[in-house]
Amino acid sequence: MKKFSLFSLLLLFTLALAACGSGDSEEASGDGGDSDSDSNVYTVGVDTTYPPFEFQEDGELVGIDIDLINAIAEDQGFEIQIESMDFSGIIPAMQAGELDIGMGGMSITEERKETVDFSDPYFESGLTLVTAAGNSEISGLEDLEGKTIAVKNGTTGAKFAADNEAEYGYEIVQVNDSTAMFQEVGNGSSDVLIEDYPVIAYAIEKSSLDLQIVGDKLNGDNYGISVLKGQNDELLQKINDGLASLKESGKYDEILSKYLGE
Known part of the structure; x- marks a missing residue:
């Protein structure tokens, strides 16, 4: 009987500790929940x-x-x-x-x-063709056969170029940013680039790029x-x-x- 009572007391003590531990765990979890403000x-x-x-x-x-x-x-x-x-x-x-x-x-x-x-x-917005300033050979897509066209990876300009490559017969050069794309055409490595109209218009005006916009917008988006x-x-x-x-x-x-x- 004494053994049973001692066992019972130990069991109750263990359960009490577990309950305390569970409460601490919930409190810690509650503190962590405050990070929900993030x-x-x-x-x-x-x-x-x-x-x-x-x-x-x-x-x-x-x-x-x-x-x-x-x-x-x-x-x-x-x-x-x-x-x-x-x-x-x-x-x-x-x-x-x-x-x-x-x-x-x-x-x-x-x-x-x-x-x-x-x-x-x-x-x-809308896409437009851009050449080096003074270039009079290109005024639209129909003038791009055998030419190289620079585009920026992941853009609608790159997709437009890929979708129309077979029809107009140009070669695509892909770069990672606008600066590299502008340089491609500015230094003569590529003949033309495709860029969103407001972006290239701003860049030409503010940065004095030796580039020019040619033709009408290729699309609207x-x-x-x-x-x-x-x-x-x-x-x-x-x-x-x-x-x-x-x-x-x-x-x-x-x-x-x-x-x-x-």
Whole structure:
């Protein structure tokens, strides 16, 4: 009987310790849960060689996209961290869980919609051909047979070039950033490049590039802000609500005018 009582006491003591341990575990888990406040900080991937949308000026990251996402974050009450990378790496980084938001003058395309969800459009753009200044041989796609065309990896310009290569008979040269693409044509290594109209118009005016825009726009497209498909509906709603708020308040037009003078 005494043995049974002693055993019972030991059992009760063990259960009491376990209960205390369980309480401590729950408390620790609760403390860790406080880190959920970090979910209000979103990482944004951008290509910082893409003026006027993202670029470095006096050591500071500026541009339409930078001002826009900061204004949206302020309007919607969340914080952001900017990550710089090649444009072609933005969507893969989102797929790898390294980014929450992708920007960089990203055109809304059906192909990209298979991987990401886009915000409402925030800028109407279009592709254009660019040659070295003074080049009078090229005025459109029909003049590109036997020529070389420089494109930036992962862009709609690169896709357009690939889709039309067989029809117009040019050779494609792929590079990783806008600067390298401009140099390809500026130094005569390639005959022509494809770039979004607002980007190249800004670059030629502000950087005194020895380049010229030729012909009409090759297409029309819209830029959107992207999140990983089907996984960030709440964040996407915040972005759309922020965009709408900025347009209503006039802040959106203010940001565009700052860089485009429109």
